[in-house]
Amino acid sequence: MDLLENIGRMGRKTAMSFIETISFAGMVIFRMFQPRTYNSAMRTVLINQIYFTSVQILPVFIFVSIVLGSFLIGIVFQLLKQMGLTGYFGNVLMGLIVAELSPFFTVLFITLRSASAINTEMAVMKVNGEIKTLEIFRIDVINYLLVPRIINGIISLVLLSSLFSIVLMFSGILFSWIIFDISVDVYSNILLSSANFSDMVISLIKCAVFGFFITLIPIRFGLRASREFTSIPIVVSSGMVNVFTAIIIIEVLSLITKLF
Amino acid sequence: METNRHQAAPVSIDVPLISNQEVWMNIALIKQYHENMPRLQAQNMVLNALQRLDLVHIAYKRNPSLTNEERFCVFLLRACMVKDAIVMIDRPFKIIPHLQDIDFIFQTLKKIDDFYLTCHIYDYQWMAGKYGEK
Numbered sequence: 001m002d003l004l005e006n007i008g009r010m011g012r013k014t015a016m017s018f019i020e021t022i023s024f025a026g027m028v029i030f031r032m033f034q035p036r037t038y039n040s041a042m043r044t045v046l047i048n049q050i051y052f053t054s055v056q057i058l059p060v061f062i063f064v065s066i067v068l069g070s071f072l073i074g075i076v077f078q079l080l081k082q083m084g085l086t087g088y089f090g091n092v093l094m095g096l097i098v099a100e101l102s103p104f105f106t107v108l109f110i111t112l113r114s115a116s117a118i119n120t121e122m123a124v125m126k127v128n129g130e131i132k133t134l135e136i137f138r139i140d141v142i143n144y145l146l147v148p149r150i151i152n153g154i155i156s157l158v159l160l161s162s163l164f165s166i167v168l169m170f171s172g173i174l175f176s177w178i179i180f181d182i183s184v185d186v187y188s189n190i191l192l193s194s195a196n197f198s199d200m201v202i203s204l205i206k207c208a209v210f211g212f213f214i215t216l217i218p219i220r221f222g223l224r225a226s227r228e229f230t231s232i233p234i235v236v237s238s239g240m241v242n243v244f245t246a247i248i249i250i251e252v253l254s255l256i257t258k259l260f
Numbered sequence: 261m262e263t264n265r266h267q268a269a270p271v272s273i274d275v276p277l278i279s280n281q282e283v284w285m286n287i288a289l290i291k292q293y294h295e296n297m298p299r300l301q302a303q304n305m306v307l308n309a310l311q312r313l314d315l316v317h318i319a320y321k322r323n324p325s326l327t328n329e330e331r332f333c334v335f336l337l338r339a340c341m342v343k344d345a346i347v348m349i350d351r352p353f354k355i356i357p358h359l360q361d362i363d364f365i366f367q368t369l370k371k372i373d374d375f376y377l378t379c380h381i382y383d384y385q386w387m388a389g390k391y392g393e394k
Contacts, residue, residue, distance in 0.1 A: 041292035044285070044299050119278060133275045137294050137342070138266065 017242075025216055028146055037143045045144065049152035053114045061109065061160060065167040068105065072097065073171045077179045086180055090194030093172055097205040098165045099196075104251065106161040107210040111243055115158075115214045118149055119239040122222025123232045131223070141223075150215045157211030158204060178211055199258070206254045213246045264346055269339035269376065271332070272350035277323040284310070284319040285332050290341035309337050312371050328356040333368060340375035347379040353390060361390050 031037050076097065080089050122145070125131050134141055169191065175183040182190075221239030225231040277286045287309065288302035297305070310316045313333050318326060326334065332355045339347050352365050359365075362381075369379055383391070 039293055040298055041289050090270065124279070128279060129274065129276055130278050133278065136270060136275055137290055137293075137338075139289070144293065212304045236338060 020218065021217065024220055025212070027151055028142060028216060030143050031171045032151065037147055039143075042144055042148050043138070046148035046151060049148055050155060053110065053152055054156040057113060057160075061163070062167065064109065065164045066171070069168040070171040070175070071163065072101065073168060074179070077172075077175050081179055083125050089176065089180065090190035094191060094194040094196065095168070095199060097168055099199045100140055102104040102164040102168065103157070103161045103207045103210060106157060106164050106207070107214060107247055110153075110157060110160065110211075111214050111240075111247065115218045115243050116151075116236065116240060118215060119218030119222045119236045120232065122219050123225040123235045126223055127227060127229055127232060129227070139157065146216075146219050149219060150212055153211035153215030155209045155211070157207045157214070161203075161207045202254060202257060209250050211249065211251065212245050217243045217246055226228075267342060267344050267346045267377070268293075269342040269345035269347045270350060271335040271339045271347060271352075271355070273337070273354050274350070275333070277334060277338070279323050280309045282320050282322055283326070286334060287338045287341055290338065294343065305336070309340070309372065309375070314339070315367065328358070329364065332356050332365075334367060337372070337375075340372060345376040347376045349379065351383050351387075352381060353383065353387060359390075 073093070076092060077089060080086055080092060087093075125145075131141060131145075134144060172191075173184055173187055176187045177184075218239045221235045221242065225235045277283075278289070279288070287306045288297075288299075290295040291302045291305065292299065307316060307319055307359065310319055315330060315333055318330050318334070321330075321350045323331070332352065333360055335348070336349075339345055347369075349365070351360055352362070356364070365381070381391075
């Protein structure tokens with residue numbers, strides 16, 4: 001009986017947490033579409049956030065994209081050649097690597113670098129009483145802190161994932177020439193004929209959803225910190241676990257969407 | 261006070277600065293948020309205000325780099341950014357513990373007396389000596 005009770009309690013807790021996250025997400029989306037949210041202070045935070053997440057990261061991100069992307073493309077092309085599936089390399093490149101792996105690698109990269117930082121930043125602000133400062137000066141925490149970070153998450157994920165895809169496609173030129181002895185013109189034609197518009201749209205929507213949740217969840221958990229410093233590691237670790245759970249759920253949902 | 265809540269401008273150690281923002285951004289935030297003042301205009305206004313207190317050099321510093329006196333001045337300028345501010349200084353000697361008397365606070369308030377409507381200082385009875393009372 002104890003076991004059943006524990007399972008029930010855990011299930012109820014998980015369901016409540018899920019419902020709370022979704023209702024919180026709904027509230028944030030509502031604020032995102034309110035013009036008065038976009039005041040000068042919010043825009044300043046948004047610009048700073050985009051700089052920290054998308055611009056500062058560029059040298060490392062491009063380096064990782066080139067190294068990881070080139071190896072990935074090289075291995076996949078080599079495998080296709082060994083299996084005699086050379087004719088499908090365009091579909092594999094566009095359907096698997098560009099549409100699936102690019103958003104996934106990008107979201108992992110941004111989660112490790114920025115989502116963890118946002119989670120800690122919010123927790124520290126809560127512990128220091130800085131959130132209370134904002135409330136005392138009648139500054140809406142959602143409009144000032146949450147919305148710019150979430151919009152930044154969406155913009156950064158879409159842009160960086162697109163950049164990763166572009167790097168991969170350029171790596172593809174080199175490897176298709178080395179492995180398949182294909183010229184740039186032929187390579188471009190194969191890519192264009194393999195590109196599926198709906199896949200691209202799903203991929204971009206997936207990036208936007210990733211960007212939304214990998215910033216929303218850390219903020220939500222960061223704001224759960226108490227006034228004690230010892231609460232910071234607790235909220236950060238639970239926030240990050242939930243972010244990775246969300247990434248897996250979104251990935252699975254997008255795969256289900258593609259199946260139908 | 262209930263009717264003037266939107267004018268309340270606290271200066272207190274319990275209302276800290278936002279640690280991930282520079283001094284000028286902490287002060288400009290109120291104007292940028294409530295009056296939608298453009299960033300550059302707000303920045304210039306803050307720099308001018310800091311100039312009045314000879315503190316322009318701290319504009320791009322963050323909270324941990326400030327001395328107690330500088331922090332007090334930033335608290336005060338931030339409070340003054342509230343429209344028609346009624347400044348309420350809560351236990352000033354808790355913000356600047358090494359201060360011998362209230363002179364520094366009064367001098368600072370005098371330099372920017374056109375920035376606020378009124379100012380109230382709240383402290384414990386036993387601190388009366390620091391205010392020159394017997």
